[in-house]
Amino acid sequence: MVFTGVILSALLMLLLSDSAQCRRVDCKTECCSFVEGFPVRLKELRSAYREIQKFYESNDDLEPLLNEKVQHNINSPYGCHVMNEILHFYLDTILPTAVQKDHLHSKAPINSIGNIFQDLKRDILKCRNYFSCQNPFEISSIKNSYEKMKENGVYKAMGELDMLFKYIEQYLASKRVKH
Structure with a gap:
């Protein structure tokens, strides 16, 4: 030690x-x-x-x-x-x-x-609520929200594809080699 x-x-x-x-x-x-x-x-x-x-x-x-x-x-x-x-x-x-x-x-x-x-x-x-501590991202929260939406969940998820495309684009752009 x-x-x-x-x-x-x-x-x-x-x-x-x-x-x-x-x-x-x-x-x-x-x-x-x-x-x-x-x-x-x-x-x-x-x-x-x-x-x-x-x-x-x-x-x-x-x-x-x-x-x-x-x-x-x-x-x-x-x-x-x-x-x-x-x-x-x-x-x-x-x-x-x-x-x-x-x-x-x-x-x-x-x-x-x-x-x-x-x-x-x-x-x-x-006291984690007092600290406004956010949980690290977990896909389970998205899945749970989706399941609560029942048959309308697919409409919501598909309707947000453009947002997902934007997130993917931003993520991959941030990983590009800077010249």
Whole structure:
């Protein structure tokens, strides 16, 4: 787990770093309270990480895992799904491996980070409507809409072929080699 320190550091920086400012917001929902209260949890994450940061950073000389593409995806309309996947990865793979390989008696900060990540993952899933998180495209939604239209579905689908042609054209044009 040579690169775990950089990964944790980058993930922590991505997690609401811009909104970690102290401000007073009158929340009416549990999800609003979760978001507004997260700077306190972020402070706990950073505090736990500082206890192990030097060890992991001193053993890291690899390319970053969490790069600008990850940040772009987190900031996309699918951000809560991206966060869920990243947290799942850390909770199921990275943190257990770090605890298993750790020989510096620093299991407590890793466990603390894991507990906060677990809470974060739960709250992000619970609040996905609050975040207006869109699902990645799945053909099943189109098929379900089509089936609900019954025999009129074929008219709708065929009537939108020109739109499909336009989408195909735009997609293929975007893949053309630029001269």
